[in-house]
Amino acid sequence: MSTTEISSEIKLTIYHCNNAFGNDITHNIIDKEKINLKFINMACSSMVKDVFILRAFESGSDGVLVLVCREEGCRYVEGSKRAKKRVERVKKLLDEIKIDPKRLSFFNVSPDNKDATLKIIKEAVINIKNIGPLYSF
Amino acid sequence: MIVGEQKPITEIIEIIAPYKQLLILGCGTCVKTCFAGGEDEVATLASMIRLAFKKDSKEIKIAEQTVERQCENEFIQEAAQNIAKNDAILSLACGAGVQAIAKRFPKVPVLPGINTTFIGIQEQHGIFTEECQGCGNCGLATFGAICPITRCSKKLLNGPCGGSQNGKCEVNANIECAWQLIIDRLTQLGQLSNLRTYIPPKNWRTSISGGPRKLIREDHII
């Protein structure tokens, strides 16, 4: 199965910190990629609860990407560190229920470097396309 | 507080297998504080079970509720309607909560979703330590408020044993030697003389050794 054939079926949810990048990035991506991308903007990435990530999968996402500020750049001091711990935990939970933890990824980004952020998102899209849909029935 | 830890999901999936409609019932006091059985954990677990079942093309309906305390009737009552609507209850309370629900609802299967680990404290965010075994006969006054029954691996009343080195227990270098702590604290308090005398064997009748315990407060029974 080639990636172009399934690309429209693939859904990726991106939780991101409000301060990690502006809205222009989301437009940029949506224009260029044929994929169902869902951006969820949060006041601070530390608000990513375990259940939010799981529910993204429940509601049809094949992958989840969590983008947070650099640790030293977090306005709420520990937000990025907390988000990282949450993601690590949920990766374990996914593994326990035999869902490939690689469907969930986490990156620190900076609003000053939008190109790097775009690259991360694009790579995440390729990654999820390669892994394929979560439910293949 | 009572500290607990969620059971492995594989075990949970195994014990809920016979049921089609499940209520996951959280408890909003102790086990919430230790991230094992509050609203968040109920929601997470429900989501995990749904994902896992969907993956295996199995069906299950899950209801979620969290009451303040599963060990008290007033709060249990709040869940009565929801309990009546489901085939089984997966309780995320401690062992006491699980049994309290079972006592009130004789016809409903009640399953444990967590392992009750100990009576303890949150030493720092995310780290819980055991401090009390509920022996029913507190001797902390003698030991500078550090319990050797709980915190010495050998429950020594006249410790430390020969395995205490550099403040660590022989069992594991991650365990602090309770007796080193007791001696340090009593030295600081000027009460080391507490330990010069022979501390007699413990009367275990007040502990679980005496059989299941019951406390009756006549003054509160109407």
Add this chain to the structure above:
Amino acid sequence: MTNISNLQKILKEGKFAVTGECGPPRGANTQIINKKANLLKGYVDAVNVTDNQTAIVRMSSIAASAHLIKAGCEPVMQMVVRDRNRISLQSDILGAWSLGIKNILCLSGDHQTFGSQPDALNVFDIDSMHLLRTVKNMRDEGKDMSGFNLDDPPRMFIGAAANPFADPFEYRVIRLAKKIDAGADFIQTQCIYNMDRFTKWIKLAHEEGLTEKVYILAGVTPLKSSGMAKYMKNKVAGMDVPESVIKRMEGVPKEKGAEEGIKICLETIAKLRETKGVHGIHIMAIEWEEKVAEIVQKAGLTPRPLS
């Protein structure tokens, strides 16, 4: 049958005592015990019989002690409080006495997580201090822990362990005093490699007048190799093997390791004999019983007074 053990007699007469050790087999094979007894007989005054040491299931110390008596060796029956509650411990003390076992060493016991069955429940109903007092009350008052007057109470010679190398150091002497008060007639120490620390400990004990109240048998274990020295230092609870000892063992060729180990052991014994407050030595030649005779002879401690 006299009620006084050889060990007690020798210590009472002010003679320098020598004890050995016999670990019971992991099975019911009595030949192993007889073999060890033959190696030790005539070279030691009594033989410690370990009680499921390192929490590994072995023949019971009572049964192995009884076999040793038959083989002509006097046992010091070790008893740990890890596996039995007070009812069982007392019952076994009565049984042991009825079989002619006259010495007991009261211990806490290694934690079961060290052993081959870490899933076991540990008991620790009473501690080693309580066990000492229990045996003493049986002997001096003729009563069990409930206060019941026993019909022919056991009158054992009571031992306890002391580890001068465990922490907190200052408290070790207080605990020794507590053990003496509780009922200890004699003390066997952890193996000594750090002579400085041992000397410091016994000096403190001497100053407290404790060496007049109790017989102290200093523990020695001959090293077989530098590997064993490192193992003892790193893996054995409550052990203190100084770097200098390890270096010395490493400094000789592998085939000379055992010889060097025995040399160190003999030097330690010589120093111990000169140390005030030491009443004897306890040789723990772990699975190396064949060397005990050589050590005792070379140390000039033969013939044994009552053999």
